Amino acid sequence: MAGRQIYNPDGFKNMEADGKITGYQFDFKAQYYRGITLSIVRDIKVNVDGEEVNREDIRLVVNGEAFTLEEMRTVIDSDYRWEFGDYATVTVCKEGGLAAGSHHIKAVQIIDPSYMPFQIEAVCEADFEMK
Numbered sequence: 217m218a219g220r221q222i223y224n225p226d227g228f229k230n231m232e233a234d235g236k237i238t239g240y241q242f243d244f245k246a247q248y249y250r251g252i253t254l255s256i257v258r259d260i261k262v263n264v265d266g267e268e269v270n271r272e273d274i275r276l277v278v279n280g281e282a283f284t285l286e287e288m289r290t291v292i293d294s295d296y297r298w299e300f301g302d303y304a305t306v307t308v309c310k311e312g313g314l315a316a317g318s319h320h321i322k323a324v325q326i327i328d329p330s331y332m333p334f335q336i337e338a339v340c341e342a343d344f345e346m347k
Contacts, residue, residue: 222247222340223321224303230313230346237313239273240346243303247325247338251299254283254291258335261324262308269308277305314346 227243244260246252260276262269275282278296298304306323325338 221245223342223344225344227303227305228314228319228344228346231307236311238311239307239309240313241277241305241307242321242323242344244306244323244325244340245303246298246300247340248327248329248336249300250329251297251302252327253294254278254288254296254298256327256329257285257288257298257325258328259324259326260285260306261326262306263322264308264314265319269310273309275307275309277307282307316346319344319346 222245224243227241229241230237231239231241254276257276259271260274261271262274271285274285276285276288276298277283278298281296283291283296320341320343322339322341324340326335328335
């Protein structure tokens with residue numbers, strides 16, 4: 217898939233708390249044409265520069281609230297939908313974040329709609345610049 221359509225080029229940023237870099241984030245569009253209730257998201261896999269991110273270190277921020285991937289499975293509130301074409305922010309807990317410069321990301325959205333007999337995977341790759 218075309219990375220520029222999936223990722224917000226201005227959304228790649230390191231996160232800071234109490235003067236320390238605690239991780240990084242990126243803005244990622246939902247790839248399912250009907251939008252997604254958070255409870256059907258089975259996984260978001262993130263790999264940056266060949267380094268696979270642990271599932272426990274990933275959060276999805278929707279409507280200003282962050283959820284772990286396990287927490288998302290229990291969200292039934294319709295205020296927390298990831299609509300098709302809308303960006304949600306994926307945060308990755310990683311001490312020191314990412315170095316400035318060029319990087320390559322491969323992220324996978326895996327959803328499990330109840331009316332489908334299989335899970336749907338959307339693989340999205342792109343090169344980006346961390347400032």
